[in-house]
Amino acid sequence: MGDAVKSPRARYREQVRDEIKAHAWTQVATTGASALSLNAIAKQMGISGPALYRYFRSRDELITELVLDAYRDLLDTCRAAVKPDDAPEVRLAAMASALRRWALDAPHRYLLIYGTPVPGYAGPPEATTIAAALMTILLDAFAEIDAATGPVPETAADLEDHLAAHRRWAADHPAPPPALRRALRLWTRLHGVVSLEVAGHFTGMNFDPGLLYAAEVDSAIGAP
Amino acid sequence: MGDAVKSPRARYREQVRDEIKAHAWTQVATTGASALSLNAIAKQMGISGPALYRYFRSRDELITELVLDAYRDLLDTCRAAVKPDDAPEVRLAAMASALRRWALDAPHRYLLIYGTPVPGYAGPPEATTIAAALMTILLDAFAEIDAATGPVPETAADLEDHLAAHRRWAADHPAPPPALRRALRLWTRLHGVVSLEVAGHFTGMNFDPGLLYAAEVDSAIGAP
Numbered sequence: 001m002g003d004a005v006k007s008p009r010a011r012y013r014e015q016v017r018d019e020i021k022a023h024a025w026t027q028v029a030t031t032g033a034s035a036l037s038l039n040a041i042a043k044q045m046g047i048s049g050p051a052l053y054r055y056f057r058s059r060d061e062l063i064t065e066l067v068l069d070a071y072r073d074l075l076d077t078c079r080a081a082v083k084p085d086d087a088p089e090v091r092l093a094a095m096a097s098a099l100r101r102w103a104l105d106a107p108h109r110y111l112l113i114y115g116t117p118v119p120g121y122a123g124p125p126e127a128t129t130i131a132a133a134l135m136t137i138l139l140d141a142f143a144e145i146d147a148a149t150g151p152v153p154e155t156a157a158d159l160e161d162h163l164a165a166h167r168r169w170a171a172d173h174p175a176p177p178p179a180l181r182r183a184l185r186l187w188t189r190l191h192g193v194v195s196l197e198v199a200g201h202f203t204g205m206n207f208d209p210g211l212l213y214a215a216e217v218d219s220a221i222g223a224p
Numbered sequence: 225m226g227d228a229v230k231s232p233r234a235r236y237r238e239q240v241r242d243e244i245k246a247h248a249w250t251q252v253a254t255t256g257a258s259a260l261s262l263n264a265i266a267k268q269m270g271i272s273g274p275a276l277y278r279y280f281r282s283r284d285e286l287i288t289e290l291v292l293d294a295y296r297d298l299l300d301t302c303r304a305a306v307k308p309d310d311a312p313e314v315r316l317a318a319m320a321s322a323l324r325r326w327a328l329d330a331p332h333r334y335l336l337i338y339g340t341p342v343p344g345y346a347g348p349p350e351a352t353t354i355a356a357a358l359m360t361i362l363l364d365a366f367a368e369i370d371a372a373t374g375p376v377p378e379t380a381a382d383l384e385d386h387l388a389a390h391r392r393w394a395a396d397h398p399a400p401p402p403a404l405r406r407a408l409r410l411w412t413r414l415h416g417v418v419s420l421e422v423a424g425h426f427t428g429m430n431f432d433p434g435l436l437y438a439a440e441v442d443s444a445i446g447a448p
Contacts, residue, residue, distance in 0.1 A: 029343065030343050034257075034258050115423065116423065117423055119253065119254050119255055156439035162432060162435050168429070169431060184431075187420075188436065189416050189440075191420055192414070195338070199341055204352065206392040207408075211380075215380035215409070218380070219380070219447075
């Protein structure tokens with residue numbers, strides 16, 4: 001995107017679409033994604049409803065753009081945080097920090113992906129691809145840790161046997177079962193703290209969720 | 225509630241309020257909590273908007289009723305699952321199973337509490353009391369485990385020092401810092417799996433989240 005010279009018409013179209021998306025993000029934050037109204041956005045922009053529908057054919061198409069923008073931004077953020085030459089433990093910790101910062105920077109963006117699903121809306125297949133790319137960062141690192149440490153004491157054998165036979169989600173990643181298990185474990189632990197924090201459940205509890213997060217990250221990376 | 229004989233008028237009022245709440249739950253599931261419309265409910269019930277406002281003065285009052293009904297039901301469910309005479313580890317595992325079943329039984333009910341906050345809506349103070357009562361079940365059990373096992377290897381010392389000095393959320397519970405840490409840890413790990421599962425993030429990943437949950441429960445209860 002952005003390298004080829006675009007016609008004035010194409011540039012204008014992109015500009016209007018960006019403006020619509022900016023209004024949509026404001027709506028997601030202030031009235032909620034499930035109350036997103038294309039007509040309200042048209043009104044704010046001083047254009048007619050039908051004119052707006054020339055840029056986004058439906059509420060769902062607009063939500064899909066927001067979801068994919070958010071997902072791509074999260075993936076870019078995580079990839080930028082991870083230095084390929086660092087040890088796998090360092091890369092995992094960097095990704096974990098990046099995820100939490102990203103979520104706290106714009107909670108409604110995190111929640112559009114990981115919060116309450118918008119009723120009647122089905123996410124796009126590209127979201128699955130991006131989710132898998134995020135998981136790949138974890139699988140790469142845990143596979144590397146696994147290769148370096150060799151066999152570890154048997155942990156959650158049921159789960160590992162199951163994952164060895166149910167690894168479609170990991171696509172063609174060659175990570176061995178302990179790495180599959182540890183990648184999923186880190187992923188759910190990160191979201192366990194972040195989702196409660198972002199939804200305000202720690203507000204008023206008077207402790208620093210950052211320290212809880214750090215302890216969870218350490219234990220999920222360090223424990224076999 | 226329900227023991228004292230109520231006047232026909234009071235019973236009728238309660239009946240109408242319950243009917244309104246039933247419609248509201250359907251709306252939460254089908255259009256989302258942030259799009260909740262009292263006028264739409266009035267229309268469905270064949271009454272006027274102003275007539276409905278005699279039962280709930282505002283959208284927020286209605287949401288509060290739903291949130292508190294959900295929270296109370298969760299607390300009742302967890303308390304019913306926990307047998308006081310069981311060992312603390314057994315009680316914790318029972319509560320964890322009850323939480324996941326409760327969430328999967330009615331995802332929109334779980335998500336109204338733990339999902340995306342409704343923009344512009346502030347939860348009632350009673351919710352904090354119920355959240356603390358849920359936490360008390362965990363704190364009781366971990367304090368008992370802590371007392372039985374004695375000093376454990378130093379784990380997440382930063383977090384424990386912090387929690388020792390920031391324990392307002394645990395109210396007057398005498399749980400020592402390791403128990404505070406382990407209660408919070410179990411709580412976030414449960415929600416880490418359940419929130420992703422309920423929001424559909426494991427759909428299509430082709431593995432059984434129940435086994436991941438079981439492994440997380442085991443490790444959060446068993447590890448120091």
